[in-house]
Amino acid sequence: MLHVRDHTVLTADRPTPVPETGAPGAERGRAGRAREPAAPPTAKPRAARDPYFDNVKYLAIVLVAMGHAWTPLMDSSRAASALYMFVYTFHMPAFIVVAGYFSRSFTGRPDQLRRLVTGIGVPYLVFEVAYIAFHRQVHGGDHPWSLLDPYYVTWFLLALFVWRLTAPFWRIIRYPVPVALGIAALASVSPELGDDFNIQRVLQFLPFFVLGLTLRREHFERLRRPDVRLMAVPALVGGLLVAYWAVPRMSARWFYRTNSAQEMGHLWWTGPAMTLALFGAGLVLTAAFLAWVPAHATWYTALGAGTLYGYLLHGFLAKGSRWWGWYEAEWISTPLGQVTVTALAAAVVTVLCTAPVRRLFRPAVEPAMNWAFRSTGSDGGRGRPVGAHRGTDHRATGAGTDGRPPGAATAPAQRRDGDAPG
Template identity: 45%
Template structure:
């Protein structure tokens, strides 16, 4: 997503004091991480179309889902640390999250209607497909001042997350996901550059690679995969058909496992500029657009053909998705879709307190 980096967080902590980068420079580590995560998001959504019955791909898919959204949400919290609710900040939040949500919620509802023959309904309180993340980001960021005001925010957020799974709330405003993923956002708010610096070493990278490989091997051996709702965080314990003590035990275990995998992922992220670093500043575009292409592939009957090709089809789909994410992040695509992804409110629509600038 397009998340402005707090100025005070941009300094590379591994750089000597007298050679630190200017405060207005971007840290390529975070742009690299954001781009890699959006690639994993797109791959996860695409693999869902062919994953059933594919043992190896299902294992990889499970591991990716165990950490890619927690890591993305953690970065959202990290880059929300300066949000205080000033009018100019709220304006940017409306322009960059709320309005795109409404536009793409309408687009995805229309797409589902066209592809699957479902009646067209536009219900903004019930997010369609990947639009849930925009609702969640809007609510998480609005709650930032609250978490800054309480003591021990991360443990409190964990309690809220676990308690949410013990309820039978509906999916209005994607509240199950908003609350269950909340600890990652709050954790990100409380991280500092020195915490990431611990993961930006050769030793951490070696450990990260080992952890990710071991996770894939374990997922491969642990087949069939667990219910996908455990990692999607969209239902409570009653719908998982287990007792509440079992639910709490598994959720705590998932938190621990995801934390290890999130750390392993960040340890493997390149620290220097790469061919895709610049694209990491505009991940909102591939995030919002790739789902429409997935539904177009569904309408074209693409996925049964790829599935019949076996491993070759999996490789072709993976390469196609990575290429598509690259293309959707490029300046021409961003220029074309900017009115939808980064709309601008007319001046005066949301008053801006000049003193807060």
Template identity: 30%
Template sequence: MSGVSAQSKDSFFLNLRFLLIVCVFIANALEPLIGINTWADRWYTWIFMFHMPLFVWVTGYFARLSLKGEAGGRVLLQIMAQYIIFQSLYSLLDKAFFHVQGLHHSFFAPYLLLWFLASHFCWRLLLLAMRRLPPAVQLTASITLGGLAGYLPFEGTWLSISRTFIFLPFFILGYHMTYEKISLLLTPRIRSAAIAMSLLLFAGAVWVSAHLQTGWLYGSMTYTELGHGEWYAGFYRIGIYMLQLTASAAFLGLVPLTSGWLSRMGSRTLYVFLLHGFIIRGAAASGIYTYVHTTYGIAFIMITACLLTVLLSLPGIKRAAHLFIEPNVDWLLMLFNRLAEFCPKSWRTASRIETKS
């Protein structure tokens, strides 16, 4: 594997990222039909076993090149800008066009899918705080924090605090992952076994949805909200981690290894992630779900979600939406460093965003 180029190494993770954003789109499109159609329940539950842990994992992998220094500061500022822009846009559309009732719009309560931006911001800060610790200690600490997060005495959706700690172990695992490590597990025999396991989990997804509250897979609810106020409820989280790790490892067997159009679209998943919510919201408001609740309707929704994912991954969408999805934050970077000049000399260096990574 030593002769594999850096681009080829990243292709696997880019391919994975695209397949995951397809799963995100499908799951969100199927959500209004949960409890109405068995096939919707099966696909939805199967996807939720792995798609969020794996998305956090692959995000951690790509954070390796931009965690510290100027690159890290720029990413943090960009995440903050994206959050402010899209939290405002989605809230405005809900109020002015979709007239959604019962939603609490606040910058301290991330709007639906925007929890990922808030948590990504925090994952980077937490990993920076732990960067001097050995990886094994980082992982142990993150699993402990993930288990303790369920005992919070307030709603876990506040600033996405529950998901931040619950999915932190996957971010740390991804950060310390290399292609050389993962390639050892990508032999034809292991991939075949992984695909078989993934199909087995899909077959058992209906049983899981009937016996396991989906909130455990969301990671956004405290143990009290899940109906488990016992002191030992944290051990249930360990069991969920094991299920998610198994489902995630199994799904990796479905990911192509070669570089190509899938990899190129995988480099533009941010656009699908931030824009597809408008389509989902519009579809829900249109009343289309009253006509597509049959098995054929489920197939139609899933195929449409796949096609729209491809559409939103096209270069033209990136050119059109680049300014507000990947806003230029250089001016914020300069402002931050200017303000740091007025800080006490004892911590000025720590406050300033370095110009070298």
């Protein structure tokens, strides 16, 4: 993702300016003398990556990995549970808001649809199969082969595929965010939706994507004002304290948006209430998080271009670490052990975002598939060959969440996998 490719997942499909050209050949003046031929237009420099959003993606993917590392510690540590609930309140919303922001210009042009297929659709299929094969080989059992029931971290790719296809619709309606919130609230009380495509999560996280579609660059710049950054500190501290208080009083399954209220054993009206409460809390903490992300280039800025790799690959270690019994060591349950596990998770996902790893796994994450598309001579009317690569690449990260709510399934529509989303 640091490299320049056309498979933009989180990036806006920005139109490429067409350079002005002079008339072909020599022009004649009034006196009949030939003028000098117009100089050929120089190539427009590629748009530079914005370090701010690369920083956002890297820091968010680190939170994703740490959240997965904390999952097996939650039963024995209230502190780990509080950190888990705190991070899960905003790390996924932050990814989705950024994904929506970079989907603002999606209109369904051929070049955009091509990138949607190669940058999201194909990696989803590849890693869905890879994760199921990994489960069957390492964990055992006969986990069904299904492309309709996203496994672990792959749900975000499928959700982003659906969300981006709907982007043109949200731009033409008058009140997009309230409408999306209404859809999310209805989904939270609709157990009959079932599991296919992880539709509950797609619909319940939808308001954050739609919100991102309505944002402009100045909105992110306002978050960096000194007064906003100052207010972000008590918001983050307060959120952490509330999470610590809520650990024995609230199920973390609410943060996954995988099931309806009825499936989790609650009265129907708690679904809409929690939808609004979690949207508000997620919005506040996302804003506080974004306010403190550096806007300048840092040592980890380049890693932000590889977050999709870190997101998709770290799940194998997150799953395997539990199946291989790594958490059974006694030292893991000590405070020092929990800090060590957290640091290791951050280090591992950082390595997975580096250039050597990206080069190795590029065929699976960013496949070159010019052979699969018809050549139309131009790329959606923008003057680029269909096979041409776009200059900037702000792929996701993922944003990433991974699996399903912990605990035994108690309802028919309960998720099979015993882990939480990213």
